Amino acid sequence: MARSCRRSVSPGEYVEASVDLAMFHELTGPLTLKVLRKLGSDKPWDREKLVIVLDHQVPADTVKTAELHKELRIYARRWGIPYFYDVGRHGIAHQLLVEEGFVQPGMLIVGADSHTCTAGALGAFATGVGSTDMAAVVATGKIWLRVPESMKIMVDGELPKGVYAKDVVLHVIGEIGADGATYMAVEFHGSTIESMSISDRLTICNMAVEMGAKTGMVNPDARTLEYLRSIGCELRYPVLRSDDNAHYAEELHIDASKLEPVVACPHRVDNVKAVAEVEGTPVDQVFIGSCTNGRIEDLRVAAKILKGRKVAEGTRLIVIPASQRVLKEALREELIDIFVDAGGVVCNPNCGPCLGGHMGVLADGEVAISTSNRNFIGRMGSPKSEVYLASPATAAASAVEGRITDPRRYLP
Amino acid sequence: MKIRGKVWKFGDDVNTDVIIPARYLRTFDSSVWPQHVMEGIDPEFSKKVQPGDIIVAGRNFGCGSSREQAALAIKLAGIAAVVAESFGWIFFRNAINNGLPAVECPGISKAVETGDLIEIDLEKGVVSTPRGILQIKPYPVFMREILAHGGLVEYFKRKIRGD
Numbered sequence: 001m002a003r004s005c006r007r008s009v010s011p012g013e014y015v016e017a018s019v020d021l022a023m024f025h026e027l028t029g030p031l032t033l034k035v036l037r038k039l040g041s042d043k044p045w046d047r048e049k050l051v052i053v054l055d056h057q058v059p060a061d062t063v064k065t066a067e068l069h070k071e072l073r074i075y076a077r078r079w080g081i082p083y084f085y086d087v088g089r090h091g092i093a094h095q096l097l098v099e100e101g102f103v104q105p106g107m108l109i110v111g112a113d114s115h116t117c118t119a120g121a122l123g124a125f126a127t128g129v130g131s132t133d134m135a136a137v138v139a140t141g142k143i144w145l146r147v148p149e150s151m152k153i154m155v156d157g158e159l160p161k162g163v164y165a166k167d168v169v170l171h172v173i174g175e176i177g178a179d180g181a182t183y184m185a186v187e188f189h190g191s192t193i194e195s196m197s198i199s200d201r202l203t204i205c206n207m208a209v210e211m212g213a214k215t216g217m218v219n220p221d222a223r224t225l226e227y228l229r230s231i232g233c234e235l236r237y238p239v240l241r242s243d244d245n246a247h248y249a250e251e252l253h254i255d256a257s258k259l260e261p262v263v264a265c266p267h268r269v270d271n272v273k274a275v276a277e278v279e280g281t282p283v284d285q286v287f288i289g290s291c292t293n294g295r296i297e298d299l300r301v302a303a304k305i306l307k308g309r310k311v312a313e314g315t316r317l318i319v320i321p322a323s324q325r326v327l328k329e330a331l332r333e334e335l336i337d338i339f340v341d342a343g344g345v346v347c348n349p350n351c352g353p354c355l356g357g358h359m360g361v362l363a364d365g366e367v368a369i370s371t372s373n374r375n376f377i378g379r380m381g382s383p384k385s386e387v388y389l390a391s392p393a394t395a396a397a398s399a400v401e402g403r404i405t406d407p408r409r410y411l412p
Numbered sequence: 413m414k415i416r417g418k419v420w421k422f423g424d425d426v427n428t429d430v431i432i433p434a435r436y437l438r439t440f441d442s443s444v445w446p447q448h449v450m451e452g453i454d455p456e457f458s459k460k461v462q463p464g465d466i467i468v469a470g471r472n473f474g475c476g477s478s479r480e481q482a483a484l485a486i487k488l489a490g491i492a493a494v495v496a497e498s499f500g501w502i503f504f505r506n507a508i509n510n511g512l513p514a515v516e517c518p519g520i521s522k523a524v525e526t527g528d529l530i531e532i533d534l535e536k537g538v539v540s541t542p543r544g545i546l547q548i549k550p551y552p553v554f555m556r557e558i559l560a561h562g563g564l565v566e567y568f569k570r571k572i573r574g575d
Contacts, residue, residue: 014552039568132510376430
């Protein structure tokens with residue numbers, strides 16, 4: 001943050017920071033443009049630093065959505081926005097920003113979507129804002145921010161069989177609560193995080209907002225730089241790491257070797273219980289996807305469990321890769337065959353039923369287990385439905401049995 | 413600025429999905445949002461609420477999604493302010509940016525009940541309740557100015573650009 005203000009800053013201070021990358025999508029973009037026009041002009045401050053994505057309901061599911069898509073399409077064409085991700089090039093914004101190489105360590109990224117914090121997994125300061133804030137960013141390239149206090153979450157030890165990044169982050173949220181890190185920047189440290197893939201780190205940082213944090217971050221390391229090299233990304237910002245003697249407002253230590261598979265039970269993300277406590281709860285629908293767990297690594301874990309097996313009768317499985325690129329890789333690895341053979345539905349990349357938009361909305365009284373990030377009342381459809389949040393392994397095992405199931409029984 | 417109104421009280425962690433469910437976001441028509449405000453908790457709320465009423469809540473009000481439609485639904489329903497123990501920070505910004513006072517007031521959820529009359533005095537930094545006077549966490553100067561201008565758009569036009 002100090003880099004974006006070109007001076008040293010301290011927690012609690014209000015600063016005006018220069019934004020390196022801004023993003024909006026079809027549910028927050030049209031309101032952003034409306035506010036921009038009230039300001040006098042919708043011209044972007046820097047068209048090279050703006051990414052516009054269609055990702056929530058793709059392709060358009062209603063005339064109203066089609067109008068929202070059209071609005072952004074016309075805007076992108078009018079201002080010659082080079083990074084407009086239209087239907088067919090699309091993916092969930094948080095996944096696209098990473099895989100297209102927009103995210104680098106040391107950047108300040110602002111997105112009109114709360115899960116923008118996902119990008120912190122690569123060492124960027126990335127945070128979500130509303131449409132008016134986004135309009136001010138698009139107009140000026142600047143944003144006012146309160147320099148957040150930092151929280152350090154140390155995760156050490158080897159993850160036991162059947163326990164994944166999702167279980168780690170749900171465990172943390174269960175421990176500190178849905179407002180446990182309000183207004184703070186959460187840093188994830190420790191040997192468990194260091195040995196995690198970029199995909200797993202993205203899962204962890206994605207859910208920082210579910211503990212109230214402004215952003216979640218992992219210090220960039222050799223693995224981060226190797227990942228960026230692998231996607232052909234040239235570093236354009238200083239690779240910043242937290243100081244060894246940094247001061248933290250709060251610290252939490254977790255022994256990863258003692259963790260077990262968990263679920264967040266309805267209707268709170270911090271209502272976290274061991275899978276063992278709720279095992280056997282019947283599920284009508286299983287959703288594997290979203291910006292939290294829709295990456296190729298997630299699909300591989302699910303496919304390993306579903307290979308040669310069938311989804312239980314009376315249960316529906318919906319799999320949605322997070323981006324076109326993920327879909328293509330899943331096709332290449334023949335994971336899509338496994339899901340379809342198991343009796344699952346594979347939809348094209350987008351947010352899908354995560355926020356109750358389409359592609360698997362829940363009816364009254366239905367229960368879902370989902371790899372997404374929120375289980376609030378009505379989040380995936382009817383206010384009388386229930387959502388359990390889980391890892392892709394737990395979700396896949398539950399699809400096979402039609403009940404919430406401990407994935408360890410399905411793993412070698 | 414003084415705001416006097418009748419209280420509607422809610423609990424902790426009221427998220428933006430219950431303030432305005434995502435199925436109502438697919439529109440340019442902002443009049444849709446106040447018709448469904450707080451629908452996830454109380455489907456009748458939009459019919460009961462009167463202009464000038466005040467929402468009081470516990471911790472972490474407005475957590476979750478960044479949808480500004482949540483702050484707008486509350487504002488367009490005529491609610492004069494939201495007073496809470498603490499806020500989800502994106503909602504807090506969205507409220508201020510739309511000229512809706514989001515007032516952080518530790519102790520408020522224990523001090524009032526639905527139907528109480530309270531008065532918020534933003535200059536003095538206090539909320540007067542039937543059970544005593546509580547201190548507000550003060551706003552920084554620029555945030556007070558954004559509120560005084562009725563939101564970020566007017567503040568930006570007059571203050572930053574000098575229209």
